[in-house]
Amino acid sequence: MKSLRIATRKSPLALWQSEHVADCLRAAHPGLEVTLVPLSTRGDEVLDRSLAAIGGKGLFLKELEVAMQRGEADCAVHSLKDVPMELEPGFILPAILPRADAADAFVSPRFERLDALPQGAVVGTSSLRRQAQLRALRPDLRLRDLRGNVNTRLAKLDAGDYDAIVLACAGLQRLGLEARIRDRLEPPHWLPAPAQGAIAIECRDDDPAVAALFAALDDAHTRCRVEAERAMNRALHGSCHVPVAAFAALEGERLHLVGQVGSVEDGRAVRAEAVGPARDPVALGDAVAHRLLAQGAGALIDPHR
Numbered sequence: 001m002k003s004l005r006i007a008t009r010k011s012p013l014a015l016w017q018s019e020h021v022a023d024c025l026r027a028a029h030p031g032l033e034v035t036l037v038p039l040s041t042r043g044d045e046v047l048d049r050s051l052a053a054i055g056g057k058g059l060f061l062k063e064l065e066v067a068m069q070r071g072e073a074d075c076a077v078h079s080l081k082d083v084p085m086e087l088e089p090g091f092i093l094p095a096i097l098p099r100a101d102a103a104d105a106f107v108s109p110r111f112e113r114l115d116a117l118p119q120g121a122v123v124g125t126s127s128l129r130r131q132a133q134l135r136a137l138r139p140d141l142r143l144r145d146l147r148g149n150v151n152t153r154l155a156k157l158d159a160g161d162y163d164a165i166v167l168a169c170a171g172l173q174r175l176g177l178e179a180r181i182r183d184r185l186e187p188p189h190w191l192p193a194p195a196q197g198a199i200a201i202e203c204r205d206d207d208p209a210v211a212a213l214f215a216a217l218d219d220a221h222t223r224c225r226v227e228a229e230r231a232m233n234r235a236l237h238g239s240c241h242v243p244v245a246a247f248a249a250l251e252g253e254r255l256h257l258v259g260q261v262g263s264v265e266d267g268r269a270v271r272a273e274a275v276g277p278a279r280d281p282v283a284l285g286d287a288v289a290h291r292l293l294a295q296g297a298g299a300l301i302d303p304h305r
């Protein structure tokens with residue numbers, strides 16, 4: 001192949017991530033011409049309703065997949081945490097890049113850390129996972145929805161709409177906004193979304209020449225960790241719109257996975273962990289999911305069953 005077209009969302013973070021993949025590809029394949037195909041997705045356009053309310057699944061992917069099916073792009077770049085647990089048939093993830101910082105960030109103009117927020121302070125986040133963890137740690141806080149890309153969310157914080165917001169450290173770092181991180185929210189007290197901080201490339205499964213170009217970019221350690229986290233999430237419910245958190249770490253040949261399911265309503269949470277051989281991350285993810293369900297996670301995921 002002489003050239004490759006990357007479908008990307010148009011947000012500054014998505015463009016940074018796609019440019020980064022383009023740079024990695026050019027370095028791995030000198031002479032390859034790589035271009036971006038920026039597209040708008042429903043997840044970017046509908047900002048007045050929560051992602052859960054507009055149906056969630058794959059909202060940020062659909063338009064990019066259509067472009068690949070029509071032959072208008074060869075691949076797409078995603079934040080893996082936004083990729084549904086079940087890919088659309090006909091698509092694969094030929095590469096997962098080395099994971100960046102997986103932690104969340106506490107961001108506030110006035111307060112140093114979560115503990116320093118006054119009683120009843122207003123915190124913005126639309127992530128059910130972040131809301132549930134905030135509820136569990138600080139039941140007094142008032143949680144408010146906050147949608148939009150990273151820059152939009154920071155602008156709303158600066159406008160005084162919130163006392164603090166929670167964002168991914170990786171996104172802030174990629175955008176050169178690391179200075180906005182007042183405190184890190186990280187394991188063991190706080191868990192990220194499954195696959196947070198990992199960038200994935202998606203392509204059609206009938207395009208082996210494209211997949212082959214990406215072989216050089218795949219990071220086996222990251223893939224192992226995120227496969228366990230995503231397998232756990234898949235075994236629990238299959239969607240990304242319930243308060244599920246997971247974090248896996250490699251300890252030599254062993255993989256350690258911690259998972260948590262929480263409740264936005266009352267801050268209840270169940271947590272489970274397990275260690276298993278790194279060669280079978282999916283089995284480990286399934287095992288932690290079953291432990292969570294045995295502790296009553298099902299009632300938190302779907303209060304009506």
Ligand SMILES: NCc1[nH]cc(CCC(=O)O)c1CC(=O)O
Pocket residue numbers: 079080081082150166167168169170171195196197198199
């Ligand atoms: N849902 C939006 C989204 N998807 C991925 C990231 C951060 C980058 C990453 O996790 O790789 C963000 C922004 C955020 O949560 O603050």
